[in-house]
Amino acid sequence: MNNFEEQSKNLFLKQSFQKPGLVDWLQEERKPLATNLKLNFLKVRQVLVKIATNQLIRQKEEIKKQIEELSKQQVELDQKEEELKKRKELESLSEKELKLKNTENYNVAVLSKTLPPLDQYKKLNLSEVEFVKRLRLYILAPIDLHRYGYPWEREDGSVSVYLHRFKRRKHSNFSSRCSLEHLCVRCDRPFHVDVSGEYFTKEECIFHWGKFKERFTCCGGERDSEGCDRNKLHVWNGIIEGVNGPYTDFLCTQPRPDKSDIEAKVYALDCEMCYTGRGVEVAKVSLVGYDGQVVYDHFVKPTCEVVDYCTRFSGVTAKDLCEVQNKNLKTFAEVQKDLLQLIDADTILIGHSLENDMRVLKIVHKTVVDTADEFPHPFGFPYRHSLKNLTKEYLKRDIQCGNNGHDSAEDSRACLELIMWKVHNNMPPKLPKELIK
Template sequence: EEPPSCPTPLRSSSCSRGPPFCPLKKIITLLLSSQPIPTKRKAKMRPEVSAKVPHDVRQRYVNLFVEEFLKTSVTVQDAFEKALAEEKTVYDRSINKLKYLSVAVNALKRLKNQSSVSLSYSFSAEGDVALYDSLKEHILSEEILMENNYPLQHPEKSGSAILYREDYKKGITDPLKRICCRCGATYSVNQVGKHTRKEECNYHYGKGVEKKVPGGVETRYSCCEGVAGCPGCQVFKLHVHDAVSLDGFVSTLPRPGSDKGCPGVFSVDCEMCYTTQGLELARVTVVNSSLQVIYDTFVKPDNDVIDYNTRFSGINEADVKGTSSSIRDVQETLLSFVNAETILIGYGLESDLCALKLLHGTVVDTSVSFPHRLGLPHKMTLHNLTADYLRRIIQESVGGHDSAEDAAACMELMLWKVKEDGKTKRW
């Protein structure tokens, strides 16, 4: 859709006769002199020969982009240069006016989202300095990152990640075969990942738990108390697999040398759904150290969804179909306030970073900071950690997990940990 026919002109609070029509060079001069753009008359313009998008439409979006960049830029000139670059990118991606309007509207939506996140971040960053210093000892080393299967930069392929821990499911060599992550059955797919035939999946959604019984120990499923090996208590129309594509990754960037502030501390939690290509991001939530949600969005997967996994993700079809945000939009927003030194907190954060396709090494993992007494591969669940240390029950909703609740729980656990560490050090 087209933007409002009467957008607010740059540096001006009202508009009575439609959008400003000024040459781009004239806008530069006006911005640098902090003068409002004239709205009383139309400027004479020389449209480009065979222009695919009318010049006045492009100008309109330059103005709208500048308004957003002014919220986060140090100088007006900086905001204008960023706006011109943004508009040029939109123009280059468009083959006609209709496509331009679609891309421009999405770009404007993303910029509005980024500016609101930046404002929330600047509000909380001042109080993060002490917390950041206290959390440094909990940042995972590269060895622990590898041990916990965190995605790391592929040594040979730019934009790709590598996982160093072998997975038994990767043992299949046939590219048209998959192993169901629920029931363990092997099934066939076509070239685009769709099932070659419909086959019901009979499975248990709970884990096997060992329990003492007279004469020994037996394993029962936590979902239905069924004995290990008994038929599944749940049925789904198709098999699903939980592979994650290791292409399309982006890396957080080094902090600018001129930036002397706190790099930031945030807690992240993602929800995923099953698609024809495995697990894909469906929602991401970021919480700051004040437990405020500063970023929360549903995400439209790149591939066809097989199961929204609502029991665990809390995501349903309406949530995903009601958003236009892609994983690339999410990556761009995150990179606008997360740099390589920013501490990201989470539970089993390796799966979240894989879902986000984000390469980031400054992480604090609550499953590592609060280890299981038996050591790896055993891990305390976030539900149990929150109950044991925060005396609070989470993940009890029948509608599935809430990523905001889980992200806040991880932040609270580390705040508790830092406080306890401080008590020990005083002695």
């Protein structure tokens, strides 16, 4: 009986729960609750994501500020490192190359670019001391220094310059007793200017800037044709034909206290020039060492107003000689002082027609090797080969090719290589010095 009741009860319950729709109703009742829980969870998660995003943005901004500060510090460190590097280079130059005793007030300007090694320097396999010994055979004789127009010292300590007549003047009968009257070196017209460089003749100069070879090389004009170029004023060289001087503002290179060959130096020198009321003045000077690297390179402030910068040839512009635009511009007195610290009486200077450079620098120096003398023109003095042609013929290289004028450092190096070429090929001097009368 009891078993029967138990079985009936179980059957009733089983049939009751198997009625259609009961389970579905229970599931439908639970759905809104689950959905609300999911929505609340997503909202909380969204808020947490926003908080984390804001934190990342703030961290990114802080990192950006730190990077900017580190960049500024790096720039400052790089500048300090560059300054220290330049100081070390200057100290190295002053100790090893220049060997100057007083370097506190002396500034050396070295070109920012490093020039490639010299080919002839590699082939010579000579030290600078040995090279100096070989060069003594090529030093100009005193009579040649005078004949070519180098400044020479008188017995009373003053300096004179002798200038030959280099070309036939149109005004062959021109002779003026007035010291203020000069002939223009371009158009041969007379004009007046005083010793301070002030012009009294305000007249435009019309001239050919090229050389005459059957026709003018500048424009192809005939000999009597009107000039193809103009300048606001006439110009002159600052010296006249014959003996010039005596000058008292020239300086002489001083002898070394130690005469050993260890201290002997050799440099190649070249200047770029411009015209002022006082004649030709130096605008830039370059000095190249035995290894072919630039030792000294500076623009020079003229002593009076520039009449013509001669940019076509010199490469010098008004900006280069302006104190406001060129902070490294030096005065003529400063350049003279610097050069005399580098060059002593025994230093061998190499250059092309170096008498012009010595005149504008107002320096008397007797130990000179001149490429114009060692590679003479077949017609003899005063005819001379150009440095460009000599470099092309003997070194198989072109120089002065740009449209911005000459580079005095490039010209100095070409002179050095020409003499090295002659030494390397065991070429004797132009004439034995004992045969020169």
